[in-house]
Amino acid sequence: MVAHSVEGKELGTVRVPVESSKFAELARALHDDDLVWHDPSAAAAVGFDHVPAQPTATVVVDHWRPDGALGHAAALGLDLTRVLHGEAAWEFLEPIRLGDELTATTTVAGVSSREGKRGGEMTLITLETTFVNQRGNLALRRQDTLIETGPRA
Amino acid sequence: MTTSGAATLPVAPVRLREDDTMAVETVGPLTRTDFVRYAGASGDFNPIHHDELLAQNAGMPSVFGMGMLHAGILGTRLARWVGPENIRTYSVRFTGQVWPDDELTFSGRVARIERDGGDALAHIELGVASQRGEEVLSAQATVLVES
Numbered sequence: 310m311v312a313h314s315v316e317g318k319e320l321g322t323v324r325v326p327v328e329s330s331k332f333a334e335l336a337r338a339l340h341d342d343d344l345v346w347h348d349p350s351a352a353a354a355v356g357f358d359h360v361p362a363q364p365t366a367t368v369v370v371d372h373w374r375p376d377g378a379l380g381h382a383a384a385l386g387l388d389l390t391r392v393l394h395g396e397a398a399w400e401f402l403e404p405i406r407l408g409d410e411l412t413a414t415t416t417v418a419g420v421s422s423r424e425g426k427r428g429g430e431m432t433l434i435t436l437e438t439t440f441v442n443q444r445g446n447l448a449l450r451r452q453d454t455l456i457e458t459g460p461r462a
Numbered sequence: 463m464t465t466s467g468a469a470t471l472p473v474a475p476v477r478l479r480e481d482d483t484m485a486v487e488t489v490g491p492l493t494r495t496d497f498v499r500y501a502g503a504s505g506d507f508n509p510i511h512h513d514e515l516l517a518q519n520a521g522m523p524s525v526f527g528m529g530m531l532h533a534g535i536l537g538t539r540l541a542r543w544v545g546p547e548n549i550r551t552y553s554v555r556f557t558g559q560v561w562p563d564d565e566l567t568f569s570g571r572v573a574r575i576e577r578d579g580g581d582a583l584a585h586i587e588l589g590v591a592s593q594r595g596e597e598v599l600s601a602q603a604t605v606l607v608e609s
């Protein structure tokens with residue numbers, strides 16, 4: 310159970326280089342072998358003046374967090390065996406392009422609790438991560454809702 | 463099934479009408495290797511997605527896929543349909559687990575078109591379903607389309 314007092318707490322800032330090898334790996338992992346996702350000449354051939362990012366490509370930020378994807382949940386004291394990813398949302402404000410350097414900052418946007426379907430109290434934690442590019446512009450706002458289910462009876 | 467290396471992505475906003483649908487695509491059967499490949503690509507090394515013994519000790523029948531894997535697959539299909547840089551918002555809700563050997567079907571439909579100043583925005587509803595007929599993810603997107 311996470312205290313509501315963590316609302317507004319900042320969970321750290323990391324710098325994320327937007328690299329072609331990670332873009333190529335992600336495209337392959339997502340069963341999409343279109344070269345446009347990582348090859349500048351393929352992107353140019355369809356009319357892009359840069360390599361565009363896949364909608365969820367900024368997930369690679371987890372590589373740059375000292376404790377990886379689970380670091381935030383662990384830092385908040387969640388029981389990792391009971392944590393589910395409930396929702397994710399992206400607001401795209403400026404295109405993210407191969408070669409960008411992003412600064413990602415995560416804060417706890419909200420904490421709430423409610424009765425779970427199978428009994429026991431569920432805690433919902435909303436994390437917001439902003440990605441600011443090397444030009445100082447907010448390029449992307451991402452929200453994640455983590456759910457800590459009640460302890461097993 | 464993957465898309466061809468010669469496939470293209472739209473750059474400019476595309477023309478869409480209410481009830482237009484995305485090309486339906488099925489991906490799978492997914493393997494544990496698919497989960498591990500996504501772990502390496504994304505940086506999500508939660509062992510519940512790759513360590514069979516740990517998953518079973520946590521009460522699961524086996525490892526299961528990360529939600530962000532099928533959210534990401536759906537995201538690239540949306541981008542292929544409407545152009546990656548025309549997407550204004552994309553949100554997903556994880557509603558079911560994805561297990562090894564699952565075959566997932568990705569779909570989307572334009573719910574409505576709205577004017578936003580001089581722009582036209584399509585509100586798109588998307589989903590991912592397993593071969594069991596279970597919805598494992600529901601999603602919404604707003605997309606800039608040709609006015």
